[in-house]
Amino acid sequence: MSVERYNARAVEPKWQRIWDERNVFRAEDDPQRPKYYVLEMFPYPSGKIHIGHGRNYVMGDVVARYKRAKGFNVLHPMGWDAFGLPAENAAMERKVHPRAWTYENIDTMRSQLKLLGLSLDWDRELATCHPGYYAHQQQLFVDFFKQGLAYRKESDVNWDPVDQTVLANEQVIDGCGWRSGAPVEKRKLSQWFLKITAFSEELLASLETLERWPDKVRLMQKNWIGRSEGLTFSFDLEDQDGNLIDETLTVYTTRHDTIFGASFCAVSPDHPLAVRHEADVAGLAAFRKDFAALGTSEEAIERTEKRGVPLGLYARHPFIDGLRLPVYAANFVLMGYGEGAIFGCPGHDQRDLDFARKYGLPVIPVVMPAGGDAEAFQIADEAYLQKEADDTVLINSDFLNGMSVAEAKQAIAERFEATDKGKRTVNFRLRDWGVSRQRYWGCPIPMIHCETCGTVPVPADQLPVLLPDDANFDTPGNPLDHHPTWKHVDCPQCGKPALRETDTMDTFVDSSWYFARFCTPRADTPLDAKIANYWLPVDQYIGGIEHAILHLLYARFFTRAMQACGHLDLAEPFDGLFTQGMIVHETYQDDDGNWLFPHEVTRGDDGTVRHAGTGAAVSVGPIEKMSKSKRNVVSPEEIVDTYGVDAARWFMLSDTPPERDSEWTQAGIEGAWRLVQRIWRMVAEVAQTDAGARADAISPQALAVRKAAHKALASVSQDIEHLRFNRAVAHVYELANTITSALQAARGGDAPADLPATLREAVELMVRMSAPMVPHLAEECWQALGHDEMLAASPWPDVDPAMLVEDTIVLPVQVNGKKRDELTVARDAETQEIERAVLALEGVRKALGGAEPRRIIVVPQRIVNVVA
């Protein structure tokens, strides 16, 4: 029997057209139906996609198609994270307008995505750079401003003195601007902030409720928020001569138990005390200038030696009469955390120890391991950091002596609180979110600065604040600021000439609420609470681990902020989160070091890799994330042309667990293509065979096939529910293998009469359970099997639970933990019966060698272990 090959090139566009025409993937806002919202992190339209970009969309698509079949009203939309710096760079380099560049990319990428056969509701498509989107973002910003969740303050920025622009931390390389190469300066600038810290406690606490998030992501967010419990208290200050002065020094500490080990105090160079005394302390001005030049990059901070300048002030120790602690301005104290001031306890903090050694300050140990000798306990080069209650004891600490660290903290806190000189406080590492960007291609911040009225939001009826088309990208700096007219407006309150805010928003703002906008993408308010409350939260969100902290935290914040403004009633936007791995590929370089595309090389039978055109030797480099720069990319067009998109989808889902990186290989895509052909052949064979009537009295062979089909269906369903696509794929293969063998038997002639009908049933189940993964193939097969309805709009088949249980089972039998035999028994066999039968087994008798068993452990339906 010969079967025509499955022709993906013809079949796939056909079904895509049919799905499209019948609007099967359009999501209706129908609060009566149970909903399921599947979302993949929307792409930045950078140009073209490669096949590596497809993985998370395919995963989401499998879930969407499965949930649709399970009867859910599925929302599965797509959009574009379309503002951002690359568009502006393109404008500068190629003289194209950022808008033109962006929309052209969107068009390209949309048609590429459509090749993948995704079950998307394209009617809800949105782009964040479209005024229909960012108008509402501006409205949200104004709402936040009115709620006190958006505010302006001075803050440090990385300033590129050549390009006259603010740089993001990632744009600072070795302390220099990435474009200009000029040393970056730390500068104070008025910037807009969103008050994420208003929700620090909530954002931390409700991480616990996000049970369908990876632990790893929750932990990363927890560390990022960085809650710590400590004590804030004030020192009285005296001058050189011991006179009390009219200033106090407030510090924050988590180690108040070590107060008796304090030997100095330190403030940030930016601390008001240091600023105030800049003029009258020798060397302080120069020290502060050095500090400002340091930049904000991590390496700069890490490499820097701990240094300080004494301010000529002394803090009075709160519990030791007459003890004066010198106060320094020190470069390792951050103004942005706690009070910007600390007391230094060199015995129990490494930075303090380094500092004390450098400046010859006393090092007094006040905590030591429990049971140690207090006299002999010394601190050398390493501070003693242990603070677990059971292992430690306080020494050299007056009324704290003998206490554990926890007890001492308690005692100190109570003393301070009794006299109102200090109180227990909670601090967070999390800072407010600076959203100001001095760029053109972003959402304009809808604010107006008026000399009389101050900062005034743009009234709702004047939104959106549109970007001007005629910006100039040739001069450095912010094009909006340079624009001759754009920023000049009348104050909406007093009508006098005023200035528009020329900052645009961080693009992370755009992506902080798009998932909510998808519920009502054309509404004339940012959200429609009723509909948003129906669709949200997103039931399954899928994206890269690189967004584990910022994007996901900002979106969580935004949802709370939108809730506070009455736009929806929801605190957590993403019920389930999945972080998928990347697609990686070998890299190739020729002798001159030029990167080669995979399609430019061929691999010989001996494994050597050569240039496909010239035959020159090619060196194979490491397997890396697909990227344009290393050219290790495969285009979706070439794969779809050669193998069809179902083969590509199947391959992306096979083998590697979805959260891990997966290597794209020629052999892999060919293997997937073979499976597609194999299913098609099976379907063709079954479709051509007269199945005959379905027999009720089913033969053992047919029963085995039916059981295999239902077991596979049960497994595949569970695997898709849990996003274990690699296992779902394996279970389909397993069933395919069973069917292949049975087909062979059926061809033999002496097969039971009910086998063909059962085989047809099994093949149909196989097709249906594969449909979410290889949807075009499944539709074509389903039609070939004589069905009229579309699988894309058909319910998921039911598992027959009776097919999942076996009447007799095979128990492995161990002797002393080693498998020696097997026992076939009824599923519900009595333990005693099993024990007796086991001892009669030859493998067991041999292994025992005549010895008496001491014990027999029977784990029902699992295993038997005979202990001799």
Added chain:
RNA sequence: GCCUCCUUGGCGGAAUUGGUAGACGCACCGGACUUAAAAUCCGGUUCCUUCGGGAGUGCCGGUUCGACUCCGGCAGGAGGCACCA
């Protein structure tokens, strides 16, 4: 430096969460079909072995009738955070 995770055949990986280690796929080897090749189908493939067996999930130890799975230590790798007081 701190925190987290990972380590199973030639390769990707599976193992019902303490119960037959290696499902399924790739690659490779053999066979069938073919004049031949491709395609397809069938069989084999953890290692050692004196063919009886023995060893085996990074390494060392522990708990258990039984450990890839739990506990302690070590090694290697990946990721996150990083003067956060």
